[in-house]
Amino acid sequence: MTDLSIDLGKIQLKNPVMTASGTFGYGVEYADFFPLDQLGAVVVKGIRMEPSHGNPTPRVAEVSSGMLNAIGLQGPGVEKFLHGEEYMPFLRRSGATVIVNIWGKTVEEYREVAAALDADREGIAALEINISCPNVKEGGVAFGTDINLASQVISAVRGATSLPIITKLSPNVTSIADFARAAEACGSDMVSLINTITGMAIDVRTRRPKIANVTGGLSGPAIKPVAVRMVYQVYKAVKIPIIGMGGIMTGEDAVEFMLAGASAVAVGTAIFIDPMAPIKVIAGIREYMDEFGIKQVSELIGAVKV
């Protein structure tokens, strides 16, 4: 029998496959497709204190082997997320392992969201800190690309909750390993990577950017080699578990991330193409393990032969 269960230190998952934040809504949108408790974990769309409109449209554009998005984190705010029927109450009933992705416009807001979720923590397995959004106080510089700001955010969240925390790293930096080390030093229990890579696409007929926000985040198969490389670098830099993502479409893609050093993976853009993608990725990992006689999935972690 192949064993897909995985130990991430502070949390145990029945298999290493999660959904990537922002690509699986709040879970309820996909509940008709498969039981959510089949997943290693459901990572919900980013939550902050207040409801937010998000960006003007168009918010997405398709590009070669991927897409750009600038959704702008539209969301209901933490109160509604905790108590609105289709959010946390639904997820609690579903039996899914839930990871809540959080963000804020100031360090203080990150702390507040973490504290609010901590106070109502039933059914929440961990918090994932999205540090890729701009800091309003610092004139819009992204928390995730400034190591001091990133450290402040992680420390603030750490101080506000005893829930396991995952820091989601931005790839839009020169040395992602430095940010992973900073996250580990600030008490982050895990790191997840990569968030989207900043990109841009222009309609040459109208000469206008294809998305209203001008620039957007690139995701999908186009970014996979970059993501695998970054997981490999971070694996060498830190001891805490890594959740790898970026363009995973199949079980073999997931195995590639694990060989590079990820203990678990997340499926994102692939869900838009096939809502069953996360389930197929789980099945694909199992097939790979059967083919190569691997009994426990953790044997794959960092097992690349360089």
Place this chain on the structure above:
Amino acid sequence: MPQHGEIISNEILKDSYRKVVFYVPDIAAKTQPGQFVHVKIANLRDRILRRPFSICNVTPDGMLTVVYKVVGSGTEILAELPPGTVCDLMGPLGNPFTIGDDDELPVIVAGGYGSAATYLLAQRSPAKGILLLGARSSDDLILTEEFKSAGFEVRIATNDGSVGHHGLVTELVADVMRENPKRKMRFYGCGPFGMLMALGKMLTRGGMDGELSLDHLMCCGVGACFACVVKVKDESNADGWRYARTCKEGPVFQAHKVYYPEEN
């Protein structure tokens, strides 16, 4: 659940408009007028996302028709797919139009592929009404004969005056209102965003309502990604509006619930 849909036929309807028939009994049986399918076109290569298309027609024997305009890479590839090719379809998705009572006159206001998206509505409406079809020129007029066969009167407006009324389709709406002062009417709109905004404003200003099919660039098609949003009124919000997902909360919206910027 995504379904396999075999292409039964895929042919030119008129100019760049084409008509593809899929055999997908599960989706066809559930389809209500105004809903759409999200299609993973076979052989898309490096273009990876699904494409949304309104369902034009369904038959009891499991056939589902989509009328599409070739506008880009995905529809170009779709146009080349021969019968026998299998695509992957999700659907039926979205909220349907409300079918009126038999004493109500259905007035459908359409532009672009809007006539394809409302053909099933015309077919299933107990009372036969009027299709007001707007287009840039005669090239963009599709399905007029089909609507006539379904018992609808067809009136046309073109921007260049090549066929019918020279002007905007919304001007025909005013005519219909004038001609039927006593009749209970039910308005439906499907077409370019600007046309729907003009229609919605006209209806709500006149103290009437209607149903508008508003869509936007889609990605997931099921409410998860928040790509496809349009503004709807929301009094509980300080701004008076919120972004609603057209794939999940629409594509059909009540005209009086849509947010019209200039009015507010």
